[in-house]
Amino acid sequence: KAGVTQTPRYLIKTRGQQVTLSCSPISGHRSVSWYQQTPGQGLQFLFEYFSETQRNKGNFPGRFSGRQFSNSRSEMNVSTLELGDSALYLCASSLDGLNSPLHFGNGTRLTVT
């Protein structure tokens, strides 16, 4: 079974630009979560989607948004990029986002210059 796939693996953007990251969950998984990983703050929850609905959102500004499609694939968008948005963005999928374990992709490394 294929794991969680995130594209692209690396991105370099300039301050003020916007970026879209993509995540394909494990087949059959309906819950997709996004996390930001930085050396200083560690792993921080961004949001979780289940059946195209956002069920939970972390403490991030409105510049961070996401969506989930009917095939469970998810995208995350960051607008008006800031230097502090440089991070590894991780997507995780699970069967239901409640009683099943989270499986992470290898992330998208975003660098904002």
Add this chain to the structure above:
Amino acid sequence: QQQVKQSPQSLIVQKGGISIINCAYENTAFDYFPWYQQFPGKGPALLIAIRPDVSEKKEGRFTISFNKSAKQFSLHIMDSQPGDSATYFCAALGNQAGTALIFGKGTTLSVSS
């Protein structure tokens, strides 16, 4: 109350030794406690997980010990090997759908040969 505190920040163990990483939490609504292993350039991979109704879970060389009254849990890696050198994260998950997985800050383990 949402924090998970992890210690130590870094750990050096000789090959064949026991590695012990500790975590503590405050929120009694947490009911699922996974440990993740992360290698450079990769996403976190689920290692082992426990629920509060058991005090210990063992999978191969990895054991979770759980103390519900003290709100603490720990990972023991027996017969540590150089290939175990990685960053380990403890985490906690609540019992409601869509709840965020709350991570500790991570422990960087180095196993010397």
